[in-house]
Amino acid sequence: MSASQSIKTETIRHKGWVKGAHFVITFAFLALLISGYVILMSHPRLYWGKAGNDLTPALFELPISRNYHHGGWEKAIPFKNLHGSQVSAARTYDIFNENGWGRSTHFLAAWFLIITGLIYLLAGIFSGHFRRDLAPGPGEFSLKLFWSDLIANFRKQSSGSGKYGLLQKITYLTVIFFLFPVVILTGFAMSPAIAANYPFLLIIFFGHQSARTIHFFAAVLLLLFFLVHLIMVIRTGFKQNLWAITFGK
Amino acid sequence: MKEKRLINRRRAIFTGLTSAGALLLSSCLKKAPPTYGSILRMGDDLTYIAQRGLLSQRALVMEYQQSDITSFPVTDIGDPANPASGKIYNKEYEALLKTDFKDWALTIEGAVAKPGKYTLDQLKKLGERTQITRHSCEEGWSAIAQWTGVPLAALLKDAGVLASARYVSFYGFDKYAESIDMLDALHPQTILAHQMNSETIPARNGAPLRLRVETQIGYKSVKYVQRIVVTEQFVDPAKDIADGWSWYNGI
Numbered sequence A: 001m002s003a004s005q006s007i008k009t010e011t012i013r014h015k016g017w018v019k020g021a022h023f024v025i026t027f028a029f030l031a032l033l034i035s036g037y038v039i040l041m042s043h044p045r046l047y048w049g050k051a052g053n054d055l056t057p058a059l060f061e062l063p064i065s066r067n068y069h070h071g072g073w074e075k076a077i078p079f080k081n082l083h084g085s086q087v088s089a090a091r092t093y094d095i096f097n098e099n100g101w102g103r104s105t106h107f108l109a110a111w112f113l114i115i116t117g118l119i120y121l122l123a124g125i126f127s128g129h130f131r132r133d134l135a136p137g138p139g140e141f142s143l144k145l146f147w148s149d150l151i152a153n154f155r156k157q158s159s160g161s162g163k164y165g166l167l168q169k170i171t172y173l174t175v176i177f178f179l180f181p182v183v184i185l186t187g188f189a190m191s192p193a194i195a196a197n198y199p200f201l202l203i204i205f206f207g208h209q210s211a212r213t214i215h216f217f218a219a220v221l222l223l224l225f226f227l228v229h230l231i232m233v234i235r236t237g238f239k240q241n242l243w244a245i246t247f248g249k
Numbered sequence B: 001m002k003e004k005r006l007i008n009r010r011r012a013i014f015t016g017l018t019s020a021g022a023l024l025l026s027s028c029l030k031k032a033p034p035t036y037g038s039i040l041r042m043g044d045d046l047t048y049i050a051q052r053g054l055l056s057q058r059a060l061v062m063e064y065q066q067s068d069i070t071s072f073p074v075t076d077i078g079d080p081a082n083p084a085s086g087k088i089y090n091k092e093y094e095a096l097l098k099t100d101f102k103d104w105a106l107t108i109e110g111a112v113a114k115p116g117k118y119t120l121d122q123l124k125k126l127g128e129r130t131q132i133t134r135h136s137c138e139e140g141w142s143a144i145a146q147w148t149g150v151p152l153a154a155l156l157k158d159a160g161v162l163a164s165a166r167y168v169s170f171y172g173f174d175k176y177a178e179s180i181d182m183l184d185a186l187h188p189q190t191i192l193a194h195q196m197n198s199e200t201i202p203a204r205n206g207a208p209l210r211l212r213v214e215t216q217i218g219y220k221s222v223k224y225v226q227r228i229v230v231t232e233q234f235v236d237p238a239k240d241i242a243d244g245w246s247w248y249n250g251i
Helices: A002-007 A016-042 A099-126 A129-134 A143-154 A166-189 A192-197 A200-204 A208-235 A238-245 B009-031 B039-054 B083-088 B091-098 B120-124 B152-158
Strands: A087-090 B072-074 B105-110 B116-119 B129-136 B142-151 B167-172 B177-181 B191-196 B210-212 B225-231
Touching: A016 A099, A016 A208, A016 A238, A099 A129, A099 A166, A099 B039, A129 A166, A143 A166, A166 A192, A166 A200, A166 A208, A192 A200, A200 A208, A208 A238, B072 B142, B116 B120, B120 B191, B129 B191, B142 B152, B152 B191
Parallel strands: A087 B072, B105 B225
Antiparallel strands: B105 B116, B129 B142, B142 B191, B167 B177, B167 B225, B191 B210
């Protein structure tokens, strides 16, 4: 209790649109996380390359549903006129599949994320929020400062100056300008109609299944960020921080 | 006293834009598939309208090389030629398969000037397109194969599709069915395939004729096609929407 009180001397005052965007994106992200997990459960195998399925080698498999290693396949039939070892086989196993609501929930939440994200991005640029509050200042670009910030972080010290620390800035910038764009674009790459219009999506992510695998890892990193963010919020005064990002003035 | 004015420029622009948007949206929604009050289906409709509005409907999906062809799982609702398949079993189909589909013919009816039947040879005369494309299943996997078949647009033209036609439904021998709108029906890569990987389509991959809708997710590509119905009104023949699935799957 005393530790958390000594840390927070001044909380950051968030703009109304920052709070609104944070609110919508948090819930959209949680809906995407849950539905994404449900979608993954119906095919918990990940691949690298243009295409991949139960009859081709996986990059790795996740033991997250009864579909894991189910092995319910009829005898494989080779294609007569192909020179490779490609086969066709019918599935006999009744798989777990809740994608009817899983997929539609995922895409509905994605609409909230994308529209709110775009508004946030434009507002962030034009209001100077990104430049003022997130971009590291000229004096901040030093390895020494980064190091001391990192050590301070692990010693559970926080500046409490009402401004973001260097480590915090770098993390937020990575999430906003790298992880979210990657997770959204790999999602687009998996859409047949979008990829038909923008085939470069399939090329920059090395194919449909690679895009799916990158989508998975980007989502895992976002989840990791979410958890660390949550820990930091709790450590620096949960009530006060929650109030500041929602209804606080 | 400026605030007392009934309308100022900013408000006029805002009102104009809002009502234009509302008009546009309501005319779009009239064309959208029914939602039965489900918020998920409303999201599906939003995606459908947005993809139709923002993307080119003529853009071709990526076509691959012969060396990219992969193995191809069969994950449909069951084998229509097997009596053990229960409701999916179709005696007529079993008999047709035994005689190599000698007496098979495709029925086309509805909003066409010349409803009727097409034998495989008659279909093949309408045109041919070969494409190596990716099948993306809603489950998450994908497979690449080469398909040869008749462009659906060529069949619709031959049957004299009416200008008022808006949807095309496909009914399979396995009692599975799907419908697509005219934009996907007339897409150059939407074909009725009779060959897979340079051989007659293997039975379980949808013999003798299967639909390929390359701009949508795999479950729209009906196998074992028996009958095509062109309509002016929206139909959801497999009850995708009522069963809790998205009818449009460009995503």
